[in-house]
Amino acid sequence: MSRIAYVNGQYVPHIDASVHVEDRGYQFADGVYEVIPVVGNKLIGEGGHLDRLQRSLGELKIEEPMKRDPLKLVMREVLRRNGVVNGLIYLQITRGVAPRDHAFPLDAVSSLVMTAKKTSLEKSEKKAEIGVAVITVPDIRWGRCDIKSVALLPNILAKQEAADRGAYEAFQYDVDGFVTEGTSTNAWIVDQDGTLITRPESNSILSGITRADLLALLETENIKVELRAFTVEELHNAREVFLTSSSAYVQPVVEVDGKVIGNGKPGSISANLREIFKSYMNN
Numbered sequence: 053m054s055r056i057a058y059v060n061g062q063y064v065p066h067i068d069a070s071v072h073v074e075d076r077g078y079q080f081a082d083g084v085y086e087v088i089p090v091v092g093n094k095l096i097g098e099g100g101h102l103d104r105l106q107r108s109l110g111e112l113k114i115e116e117p118m119k120r121d122p123l124k125l126v127m128r129e130v131l132r133r134n135g136v137v138n139g140l141i142y143l144q145i146t147r148g149v150a151p152r153d154h155a156f157p158l159d160a161v162s163s164l165v166m167t168a169k170k171t172s173l174e175k176s177e178k179k180a181e182i183g184v185a186v187i188t189v190p191d192i193r194w195g196r197c198d199i200k201s202v203a204l205l206p207n208i209l210a211k212q213e214a215a216d217r218g219a220y221e222a223f224q225y226d227v228d229g230f231v232t233e234g235t236s237t238n239a240w241i242v243d244q245d246g247t248l249i250t251r252p253e254s255n256s257i258l259s260g261i262t263r264a265d266l267l268a269l270l271e272t273e274n275i276k277v278e279l280r281a282f283t284v285e286e287l288h289n290a291r292e293v294f295l296t297s298s299s300a301y302v303q304p305v306v307e308v309d310g311k312v313i314g315n316g317k318p319g320s321i322s323a324n325l326r327e328i329f330k331s332y333m334n335n
């Protein structure tokens with residue numbers, strides 16, 4: 053089955069899918085995006101993702117290209133045409149095509165692009181069984197990390213540094229030495245007393261949907277969490293470390309900056325949280 057993309061009202065072969073050279077997403081990164089996981093044909097956390105998309109658009113004063121119900125229909129059609137039962141759907145909305153000028157164009161029509169791809173649950177499971185390594189890097193991003201903007205250069209540089217150093221992800225830290233988040237993930241630790249800690253929502257992090265869904269599950273399971281920023285030192289000395297995202301779900305971390313966390317194997321709390329999250333996705 054060949055891949056199909058949705059581009060401004062049309063379903064086109066993925067290989068031919070393109071936008072105009074003066075699309076402001078291309079020229080200015082003037083756009084936003086969402087990545088929604090699909091498990092067994094179900095869009096996980098769909099409401100949260102679409103709420104966040106609407107919020108990002110609102111913060112940037114980009115017109116919604118279509119209302120939520122037709123958007124949901126198009127998403128399902130993209131999944132159907134690509135035969136995606138387990139995978140990810142990617143949505144990108146930009147301010148549209150206009151002659152190059154930094155100020156907002158008066159009459160641009162926002163662009164909407166969608167793609168979908170299959171992912172392997174087995175691969176994700178294997179990675180979770182072993183655990184991954186992360187590094188820490190200074191957070192050099194802008195002051196509105198709460199907006200899911202396509203302007204991702206600092207994230208890309210940090211992720212590349214992680215790849216160069218043989219790590220899966222880079223956790224960024226602010227000028228005061230507190231961890232903000234990963235390049236495409238939220239960061240969590242379990243301290244030596246067994247307390248779960250993750251940074252509260254603010255302009256310094258993207259409010260992850262996986263993070264929010266996991267927090268809600270923790271509440272029903274009666275597991276306590278401290279919403280506070282933690283330092284790189286606390287990260288190094290944590291009993292357990294894990295990260296959350298739409299593509300990694302709950303992923304245990306077993307090494308930070310070359311330092312082994314716990315006994316070098318995924319911690320029992322992280323592993324349990326992954327199971328809790330998996331049963332939420334499968335039900």
Ligand SMILES: Cc1ncc(COP(=O)(O)O)c(C=O)c1O
Nearest residue numbers: 236237238258260261262297298
């Ligand atoms: C910077 C950043 N933080 C956190 C996340 C995790 O968010 P979510 O759980 O909604 O995928 C992402 C996802 O792309 C991200 O880009």
